[in-house]
Amino acid sequence: xxxxxxxxxxxxxxxxxxxxxxxxxxxxxxxxxxxxxxxxxxxxxxxxxxxxxxxxxxxxxxxxxxxxxxxxxxxxxxxxxxxxxxxxxxxxxxxxxxxxxxxxxxxxxxxxxxxxxxxxxxxxxxxxxxxxxxxxxxxxxxxxxxxxxxxxxxxxxxxxxxxxxxxxxxxxxxxxxxxxxxxxxxxxxxxxxxxxxxxxxxxxxxxxxxxxxxxxxxxxxxxxxxxxxxxxxxxxxxxxxxxxxxxxxxxxxxxxxxx
Numbered sequence: 001x002x003x004x005x006x007x008x009x010x011x012x013x014x015x016x017x018x019x020x021x022x023x024x025x026x027x028x029x030x031x032x033x034x035x036x037x038x039x040x041x042x043x044x045x046x047x048x049x050x051x052x053x054x055x056x057x058x059x060x061x062x063x064x065x066x067x068x069x070x071x072x073x074x075x076x077x078x079x080x081x082x083x084x085x086x087x088x089x090x091x092x093x094x095x096x097x098x099x100x101x102x103x104x105x106x107x108x109x110x111x112x113x114x115x116x117x118x119x120x121x122x123x124x125x126x127x128x129x130x131x132x133x134x135x136x137x138x139x140x141x142x143x144x145x146x147x148x149x150x151x152x153x154x155x156x157x158x159x160x161x162x163x164x165x166x167x168x169x170x171x172x173x174x175x176x177x178x179x180x181x182x183x184x185x186x187x188x189x190x191x192x193x194x195x196x197x198x199x200x201x202x203x204x205x206x207x208x209x210x211x212x213x214x215x216x217x218x219x220x221x222x223x224x225x226x227x228x229x230x231x232x233x234x235x236x237x238x239x240x241x242x243x244x245x246x247x248x249x250x251x252x253x254x255x256x257x258x259x
Contacts, residue, residue: 023179028192028212029172035212036164042241044074044113048158049249051238053187054095055218061227064186065095066237070245073158074113078106079245086246109152110134116153116163123173126166143174144200151205151217155234171205180204185216185235186226195224206235 042048048071053064071078079088082103087093093101110133111119120126130149131142150167153159159167171177171194183193183206191206202220207213218226218233226233240249 023181023192024172025174025177025179025194026172028179028194028207029168029170032168032171032207032212032214033165035207036159036168037161039161039164039213040241042073042158042160044072044076046073046158047071047242047244047247048073049238049240049242049247050236052216052234052236053185054234055186055226055232056095058227058229058231061186061231067093067095067101069093070242070247075106075108075156076113077245081246088245107156109156110149111153113157113159116157116159119163119166121166123166123169126170127173130170141199143176143196144198144203146170146174147177147194147196147203147205151203154205154214155217158239181209186218186233187235187237189215189235191215197224201230 049068050071051066051068053066055061055064067080069078069080076090077088078091078093079086080091080093080101081087082093082101087103090106091103092106093103095101111130120129127142127146130146133149150171153167154164174196176198177194177196180193180195183191183195183204185191185206190209192209192212193207194205196203201222202224204218204220204224206215206218208215214236216233216235218235219231220226220233221228221230223231225231238249242249
């Protein structure tokens with residue numbers, strides 16, 4: 001599933017710093033929420049193609065694995081080519097630290113797709129809900145858990161516009177989250193980041209700096225570097241709505257690969 005290298009640009013840039021002047025987490029959250037609200041309506045059963053770069057462990061941070069797959073917007077059914085054959089079902093094919101993949105049941109976030117419409121509209125109320133889902137935690141862990149759950153929802157679903165906008169506004173309301181104008185995703189692209197440091201480790205959600213659409217998530221351990229011990233992450237290189245599993249968007253007649 002997928003290949004390595006494949007045109008990724010890696011740069012040995014200095015670790016980014018959070019809270020860059022001129023951009024705050026609330027401003028970035030507002031921009032990302034507006035971008036979500038302007039996006040197309042996507043039905044739960046709509047098939048979505050994603051081509052992602054994945055760093056499963058710091059050992060492959062210099063050469064992320066590129067993998068492609070398909071899933072419905074509600075993440076109930078997915079598809080991938082394995083051994084030249086398309087497999088479709090309630091499965092996932094996660095990239096392993098060794099660079100391979102193995103089929104397993106799909107993970108389900110603690111908040112179901114069908115309940116997204118009932119998320120609180122007020123950002124602080126939503127943060128409180130996320131912080132105690134699925135179980136209550138000590139206060140020191142509230143921000144980190146809410147942040148991690150938002151990342152899981154953005155990775156798992158292609159959401160309706162309003163719930164997505166609410167989650168971005170909630171990011172701006174989590175205590176300790178700063179805007180990182182120097183963020184780089186695992187493919188080496190420059191993006192805009194929501195950065196949270198502290199209890200449980202440093203983590204970042206990165207959006208396209210121009211469109212503010214979701215790019216990816218990275219857990220950075222005790223540093224701000226995807227090469228750090230325990231770090232891992234993913235980023236979306238290409239995403240598109242397609243008519244069914246196995247269908248490439250804007251396919252080239254010669255190769256069948258996405259343009």
